[in-house]
C-alpha cells in the first residue's frame with residue numbers, strides 16, 4: 001500500500017539551467033534524433049561519442065547524477081536480462097563453457113553493445129522528462145502534432161487527455177488506497193490466495209473505483225463546459241511556447257552531431 | 266428601478282426521461298430577480314431543485330418554458346452562451362472533480378485560455394485571482410497536494426480569473442471540514458464585499474445563510490419562501506415542515522418564546538441573543 005503512494009508521475013525536477021530553458025519541442029525532437037541515432041550507430045566509438053554528448057547535456061542541466069540514475073533502477077532487470085541473453089545465446093568463439101551454456105566473445109560484445117544502447121536510451125530520454133514539466137511536455141506535443149490535424153490527428157484533444165490523465169492519476173491512486181483500506185477493515189484480503197483468488201478479491205476494489213471514475217468524468221465535463229471550454233479552437237495559453245535562437249542552435253548542433261556520428265561510426 | 270443582473274420569468278424545467286414518457290419537473294414557475302452586488306443564499310433539502318436552478322444561470326441548462334435573462338442576454342440564445350458563461354462563473358460541490366490542470370496556476374488560467382485572452386493578460390489575471398483567494402504562494406503546487414478548502418479556493422480563483430459579474434456556488438462547502446468551510450465562506454464574502462461580485466450561494470448549512478442579503482427557500486422545484494435571513498428564519502414552523510433546520514440560536518429563541526419570554530422572531534446570532542437576555546445598558 002505504501003507502494004501506491006511512492007509512484008511519482010513525471011519525475012520533473014524544476015530548475016533554471018540552459019537545458020531547462022529550451023523549448024520543449026527542441027527537447028522532444030532531440031530525443032527522437034537520439035533514439036534514431038542509437039539504432040544507427042554500430043561500434044563502441046560511436047556509443048562513446050553519444051555517451052559523451054549525453055554527459056555534456058546532463059552536466060549543463062545541473063541535475064544531480066543520482067536523480068538521473070534513479071530512472072535507470074526500475075529498468076535494471078531488463079538491462080541484466082538483455083546482457084545475459086546475448087551473452088549465452090550468441091554463437092562464436094567460446095570463452096568458457098558451463099555444461100551446455102556457452103559464453104562467447106561475440107556474445108559478450110553483443111551483450112555489452114545492447115546494454116550500452118539501452119542505458120544511453122534511458123538516460124538520454126530521461127533528460128527530457130527531468131527538465132520539462134508535464135505541462136510543457138503536453139504543450140510541446142500538441143504544437144508538434146498540430147500540422148497533423150489535416151490528416152486527422154486530434155492534436156489538442158490528445159494533449160487535453162494527457163493533461164487530465166496526469167491530473168487525475170494521483171487522485172485515483174489516493175482513492176484506490178482509501179477503498180482498499182475500507183474493504184480491508186471489513187475483512188477483505190488482497191494479499192493471499194492463488195491468482196484467481198486474488199483477482200477475485202480485486203472486484204470489490206475495481207467496481208467502486210470505476211463507478212467513481214465515471215462520475216468524476218461527468219462532473220469534470222460539466223465543470224469544463226461551465227468554464228467556457230469548447231475545444232482547441234481559439235484557445236490561448238498561459239505561456240506561449242517560444243522557439244528562440246538558443247533552440248535553433250541546440251537543434252542544429254544535435255542534428256550535426258547525429259549526422260556525423262551516424263555516418264562515420 | 267434598476268435592471269436585475271439575473272431574471273427568471275415563469276421558469277419551468279423538465280428533465281427528459283431516458284425512454285420517453287413523463288419527465289420529472291425539477292423547476293416549477295420560478296420567478297427570481299438577483300441584483301448586481303447582492304449575496305443571495307439558496308436553501309432547500311436534497312432534490313428540491315437547487316442545482317437545476319444553478320445550472321440555468323449559466324446556460325448549462327435552458328428552461329423548458331419561461332425565460333432566463335443574464336445581464337440582458339437570453340440563455341437560449343446559442344450565440345451568447347459563451348458570453349454568459351464568462352459573466353457567470355460556477356463552483357461545484359466536489360473540489361476534486363472541477364480542477365483540470367496539473368498545477369494551480371495552469372488551472373486558474375484554464376478559463377481565460379478558453380476565452381482566448383492574450384498570454385500576458387492571463388498571467389496578470391492568474392496572479393490577482395490567486396491573491397484574492399489567498400492562494401498565491403501555492404501557484405506551482407499540484408491540486409492533489411492541497412486540502413479540500415484550498416482546492417475550493419483554487420476553483421473560485423479559476424472562476425474569477427474570467428472576470429465574471431456573478432458566481433454561482435453549488436454547495437461548495439458540503440464536502441469540507443469546518444476549517445475548510447470557514448476558509449471558503451470568508452473568501453466568498455470578501456469577494457462579494459470588496460470586488461462587488463454578485464453571489465448565488467447554495468447550501469444546506471443554516472449558519473452559512475445568516476450573512477446573506479437575501480435567502481431563497483426551495484421545495485419540490487418551487488420557491489416557497491424569500492426574504493432577509495431574519496424574515497426567513499422567523500418562519501420556524503414552515504421551515505420545519507420543509508425538513509429544514511433553523512440556526513441553533515434561532516431555535517433557542519423560538520423555544521424561549523414558547524415558554525413566555527419576550528424574544529423577537531428571527532433572532533440570528535449569539536450576540537443578539539446575549540443582548541436580549543442580559544441587556545447591559
Ligand SMILES: Nc1ncnc2c1ncn2[C@@H]1O[C@H](COP(=O)(O)OP(=O)(O)O)[C@@H](O)[C@H]1O
Nearest residue numbers: 280289291309310311312313314315316317318
Ligand atoms: N440529470 C438528471 N436527470 C433526471 N433527473 C434529474 C437530473 N438531475 C436531477 N434530477 C432530478 O431533479 C430533481 C432536482 O434535482 P437537483 O436540482 O439536483 O436538486 P438539489 O440540488 O436541490 O439536490 C431531483 O428530483 C433529481 O432527482
Ligand SMILES: [Mg+2]
Nearest residue numbers: 315316435436
Ligand atoms: Mg444539488
